Amino acid sequence: MASWSENPILKVEHLTMRFGGLVAIDDLSFDVGRGDITALIGPNGAGKTTVFNCITGFYKPTEGRLKLRHHDGDTFLLERMPDFKIARHAKVARTFQNIRLFGGMTVLENLMVAQHNPLMHASAFSFAGIFSLPRFRNAEAKAVERATYWLEHVNLIDRADDPASDLPYGAQRRLEIARAMCTGPELLCLDEPAAGLNPRESAELNKLLRYIGANHETSILLIEHDMSVVMEISDHVVVLDYGEKISDGNPEKVKNDPAVIAAYLGVDDEEVETVEQEVGV
Amino acid sequence: MAATTENRVIASLKDSLISAVIAFALFGPIVGLKTETEPGGLALSAHFGTVGVIVAIVFVGRLLLNLLVWKADRPITRGLSGLIPAQTSLGGFGKFVAPVALLFALIFPFLPITDRYILDLSVLVLTYVMLGWGLNIVVGLAGLLDLGYVAFYAVGAYSYALLSTKFFPMLVEMGYVGGGIMDWAFWICLPLAGILAAFWGIILGFPVLRLRGDYLAIVTLAFGEIVRIVLLNWYWFTGGPDGISRIPRPSFFGIPFSRGEGGFADTFNLDYSSMQRIVFFYYLILALALLTNLVTLRLRRLPIGRAWEALREDEIACRSLGINTTNTKLTAFAIGAMFGGFAGSFFATRQGFISPESFTFIESAVILAIVVLGGLGSQIGVVIAAVVMIGGFEIFRQAEEFRMLIFGLLMVFIMVWRPRGLISSRKPSIGLHSRKAIGAENVAQGQG
Numbered sequence: 001m002a003s004w005s006e007n008p009i010l011k012v013e014h015l016t017m018r019f020g021g022l023v024a025i026d027d028l029s030f031d032v033g034r035g036d037i038t039a040l041i042g043p044n045g046a047g048k049t050t051v052f053n054c055i056t057g058f059y060k061p062t063e064g065r066l067k068l069r070h071h072d073g074d075t076f077l078l079e080r081m082p083d084f085k086i087a088r089h090a091k092v093a094r095t096f097q098n099i100r101l102f103g104g105m106t107v108l109e110n111l112m113v114a115q116h117n118p119l120m121h122a123s124a125f126s127f128a129g130i131f132s133l134p135r136f137r138n139a140e141a142k143a144v145e146r147a148t149y150w151l152e153h154v155n156l157i158d159r160a161d162d163p164a165s166d167l168p169y170g171a172q173r174r175l176e177i178a179r180a181m182c183t184g185p186e187l188l189c190l191d192e193p194a195a196g197l198n199p200r201e202s203a204e205l206n207k208l209l210r211y212i213g214a215n216h217e218t219s220i221l222l223i224e225h226d227m228s229v230v231m232e233i234s235d236h237v238v239v240l241d242y243g244e245k246i247s248d249g250n251p252e253k254v255k256n257d258p259a260v261i262a263a264y265l266g267v268d269d270e271e272v273e274t275v276e277q278e279v280g281v
Numbered sequence: 282m283a284a285t286t287e288n289r290v291i292a293s294l295k296d297s298l299i300s301a302v303i304a305f306a307l308f309g310p311i312v313g314l315k316t317e318t319e320p321g322g323l324a325l326s327a328h329f330g331t332v333g334v335i336v337a338i339v340f341v342g343r344l345l346l347n348l349l350v351w352k353a354d355r356p357i358t359r360g361l362s363g364l365i366p367a368q369t370s371l372g373g374f375g376k377f378v379a380p381v382a383l384l385f386a387l388i389f390p391f392l393p394i395t396d397r398y399i400l401d402l403s404v405l406v407l408t409y410v411m412l413g414w415g416l417n418i419v420v421g422l423a424g425l426l427d428l429g430y431v432a433f434y435a436v437g438a439y440s441y442a443l444l445s446t447k448f449f450p451m452l453v454e455m456g457y458v459g460g461g462i463m464d465w466a467f468w469i470c471l472p473l474a475g476i477l478a479a480f481w482g483i484i485l486g487f488p489v490l491r492l493r494g495d496y497l498a499i500v501t502l503a504f505g506e507i508v509r510i511v512l513l514n515w516y517w518f519t520g521g522p523d524g525i526s527r528i529p530r531p532s533f534f535g536i537p538f539s540r541g542e543g544g545f546a547d548t549f550n551l552d553y554s555s556m557q558r559i560v561f562f563y564y565l566i567l568a569l570a571l572l573t574n575l576v577t578l579r580l581r582r583l584p585i586g587r588a589w590e591a592l593r594e595d596e597i598a599c600r601s602l603g604i605n606t607t608n609t610k611l612t613a614f615a616i617g618a619m620f621g622g623f624a625g626s627f628f629a630t631r632q633g634f635i636s637p638e639s640f641t642f643i644e645s646a647v648i649l650a651i652v653v654l655g656g657l658g659s660q661i662g663v664v665i666a667a668v669v670m671i672g673g674f675e676i677f678r679q680a681e682e683f684r685m686l687i688f689g690l691l692m693v694f695i696m697v698w699r700p701r702g703l704i705s706s707r708k709p710s711i712g713l714h715s716r717k718a719i720g721a722e723n724v725a726q727g728q729g
């Protein structure tokens with residue numbers, strides 16, 4: 001049994017998602033190992049974002065089960081929960097392929113919004129907040145502290161008071177990750193976090209993801225196009241093509257899987273061997 | 282150089298001529314030919330002079346616009362836009378103006394220029410300031426376009442009116458409470474009216490808030506009308522078109538503003554004057570408006586306020602962070618409605634008489650216009666817009682039907698020069714080192 005199946009944080013079982021006649025995901029099963037960095041890869045339109053949308057509740061899967069287990073043993077069936085409850089109770093945070101920041105709010109405010117639920121609780125639905133009771137002030141100070149922690153780790157502390165939409169593209173990607181981390185997630189889903197980054201930013205991102213994996217109770221599931229990033233940081237790779245899983249294993253295994261090469265290069269199975277020789281694997 | 286100038290003049294002349302021909306074709310039959318009743322039937326009479334004047338105006342106007350603005354090297358309008366202060370220079374504006382405005386508002390009733398008419402007008406302006414601030418929570422902060430805000434104003438007014446003219450006298454009659462309660466009617470009904478309005482905000486909000494953008498706007502508009510029409514037709518309960526009259530006036534915390542023994546003037550050893558009640562109304566609505574403002578400013582800096590603004594920026598991102606967007610929208614709706622309800626009961630007690638006529642769609646439109654002109658989310662902008670609009674309405678009262686024309690022109694001008702309202706920058710709710718104003722170009726207006 002592969003290491004990710006021994007103590008998975010998330011078990012995806014027979015997940016199917018249809019849009020009318022279009023089968024975007026077809027009977028997909030895979031495990032996301034606890035503490036691992038798992039990569040979900042595949043050509044454009046393979047259904048990767050759709051998998052994310054099912055996991056985070058933005059789409060209701062047509063069929064299948066998504067079982068999430070926290071490190072303390074709490075179990076959630078994600079396919080039955082609405083999106084905001086998945087984020088709130090099941091502690092699944094995500095970023096978006098097209099960045100979705102609160103552009104007119106400052107960087108710090110973005111991170112404060114991410115801590116809405118604990119702060120709301122501390123403000124006793126705003127009653128303690130209106131009168132600025134110590135209970136609320138302490139919680140707010142803690143929230144700022146946590147935001148500062150993440151701002152330091154994504155290198156944005158100097159821009160804390162600038163509007164989020166004024167940040168350069170790479171910084172916006174980092175901020176979105178910091179915002180997701182401020183919710184204290186068990187599972188962090190990143191949709192193409194390296195898209196549009198230059199090589200230096202890309203290297204920084206790898207460092208950040210490793211840091212998160214090593215220092216927090218957060219497992220990472222990421223969608224990525226850049227194979228070099230995937231091979232470098234992931235423990236486990238799942239490959240999708242036309243909504244079906246075509247390969248699943250460690251980076252070394254996936255890299256050498258003829259089906260993956262065929263999908264990526266768009267050739268018939270018989271030709272794979274010749275292609276393999278050409279690309280030298 | 283000379284050639285291009287000539288070309289330009291010729292092109293402009295040509296364009297203007299075409300416009301003149303179109304104007305002639307349009308206005309010729311409409312204005313130029315008029316039917317008049319004659320003994321034998323209808324007869325046509327020609328008014329070609331008027332048509333000539335209209336066509337000439339179109340021709341000359343178009344020519345001037347062409348030469349000076351559209352085809353000019355240096356459009357004269359460029360000079361105009363320089364006259365509008367830059368947004369950044371308005372950043373510190375609120376900080377300076379707000380305390381001065383507050384001080385002015387506090388001493389206003391005792392200024393020598395203040396007479397009964399002006400004070401009455403200021404009470405009206407302040408009512409709209411309060412309504413603007415209330416609606417600002419829904420539209421400016423949460424980004425939900427509500428075209429039926431007047432419904433909550435109506436609920437507040439009718440709650441107060443019905444409680445104080447029907448329910449309380451009934452309680453007194455049945456002996457549950459003493460007659461003295463009537464002196465306190467306003468102070469008991471005010472919170473009740475607010476709560477009832479908030480309650481209706483939630484009831485109406487539930488089905489409505491899953492809609493977005495234009496759909497939300499249309500349905501809220503419809504709800505505003507439904508409330509008015511129910512008030513109009515529920516005759517035995519609301520009095521229908523006859524409205525409700527003899528609504529109790531508020532007391533000075535139990536002391537009525539009446540002539541003679543036990544009245545306000547008697548208690549405080551003053552000469553009786555009907556102005557006392559108006560001054561009291563003024564301070565009452567000032568206090569209510571300031572309460573609205575204080576609560577809004579405070580809520581903006583709490584998690585709930587930040588969630589409202591985040592909702593305006595990006596609803597999907599909010600959901601991905603675990604924010605229950607339905608509840609968050611409902612609180613915005615309910616709190617906005619509550620302040621609308623307070624304002625409504627103030628309106629009822631001030632007028633002493635209410636009927637559904639006071640709660641037409643045009644009221645919602647005026648309140649929304651105040652919020653939009655002032656700048657979505659800006660508290661001081663709402664004050665300026667309310668003073669200009671409601672005050673302006675009064676000033677142009679002699680102009681009769683031209684009033685709406687002037688109002689419309691003003692609106693067009695502001696929307697051209699300041700599409701995001703007078704004061705459109707946003708102050709962050711929290712800062713690590715500083716809190717710099719955020720320009721309008723960054724701030725989203727909300728999609729529903």
Ligand SMILES: Nc1ncnc2c1ncn2[C@@H]1O[C@H](COP(=O)(O)OP(=O)(O)O)[C@@H](O)[C@H]1O
Nearest residue numbers: 019022024042043044045046047048049050051
């Ligand atoms: N909401 C939707 N409605 C209809 N089709 C959709 C929807 N979302 C995704 N799809 C379709 O599902 C397929 C997979 O899309 P997606 O998951 O975005 O691919 P990718 O792997 O590039 O992220 C595509 O064919 C896409 O058109």
Ligand SMILES: [Mg+2]
Nearest residue numbers: 048049050097
């Ligand atoms: Mg995608």
